[in-house]
Amino acid sequence: MSLASLAEAGPWIIAGIAGLLAGSFLNVAIYRGPHQWGLVDGESRGDLARPRSYCPACKTPIPFWRLVPIVSFVLQQGRCAQCGTAIPVRYPVVEAIGGGIAIIALAAFGPTPSAAGAAVFGWALTALAFIDLETGFLPDAITLPLIALGLAANAFGLFVPVTHAIIGAIAGYGAFSIIGWMFEQLRGKEGLGLGDAKLLAAIGAWGGWIILPAVVFIGAVATLLAIVSAKAIGKSTSMDQPIPFGPGLGIAGFVALIAAPGILSGL
């Protein structure tokens, strides 16, 4: 490989590795966060920093050389090297998503602070989506800092004018609170949690108010498609349960942040 092509490949390799490692950390946040933040009952799983990664089944600490994203999972054929318990496929999937987000952000923004910001945004949305799927919660411990980070990023001019970001945060929260309230009046029970409102506030803080209608629309369509396909493969989905809207909103929010500059400049 020539020096020139190495220099060209460099940012992609760095982004890919950073993304895989971020995905590895997201797995820790998804597994331990809801316990640490008191959202679900059960034995403590440690906090985000301590203890070192361990097998949930046999509690054996995992040596660092077995924590290589995706590679370790493949080499161990998806099982704990100590006790043989199957490792959920969510682990390599989240690692791959983490890597993919970093590559997409680099492709969209080049080696810039905007790319780094978009990657952080995408990683946080990933953690929220999986936590919402597994627990039904969108933790304040992630949504609230994500709102602040989005406003800060745009104060430094990363994506949209900061006034658009502030209006986006307020409009996102307001719109979803109103939709949630109407849902309650219609069905006599809670349909959308305020976690969804805070998530939409975060998306508005990052991408500005202009993307919000498209995000809600794409998010709703994606969520409906997921519910319909879950029904088609025979998974029971009760209409009495709150709808996990976090994954759909998260996907729509990330796509909108990546695609908006191109679409808006073409208008």
Ligand SMILES: [Zn+2]
């Ligand atoms: Zn084990």
